[in-house]
Amino acid sequence: MKIKIIALGKIKEKFLKDGIDEFMRRLKPYIPLEIVELQPVEIKDENLIIKALNEEAEKILANIKKDSYVITLEIQGKQLSSEDFALKIEEVIKSGVGELVFVIGSSCGISEIISKRADFKLSISKMTFLHQFARLLLVEQIYRAFKILKNETYHK
16 A cells, blocks of 8 residues: 655745655655645635635546545544544555545645545644645654554654
């Protein structure tokens, strides 16, 4: 199995890039992880947000295989402890699916089309973060999940 993160927008801040790169490096012994960055649709009129999100949905869906297990990051998603997140990943691995895909939307969120495609909806926190932070938090939690599953010492 492999993990793919589909994210709208590029990471601009060096400290975030460095953090993401570090956890990607640490994950290599456990599982292949790919990050696909997609260009968000520029929103010039607040009345066109849904249209823009639907255009982004087309780009996102083009990067998801029909048999992939999809977890979207959504405000209204379910919050999990790190241990429960690890169990969720283990459940997906044991199901035999070839690819686990996480979707991080743009600053305006994700389209209802993508939300409906999700097999599971995850909320990182009730707090609001920049969507670029979500990528770092997600990669760190994926790494933590594998350390938990392998009963290794990183998780406390």
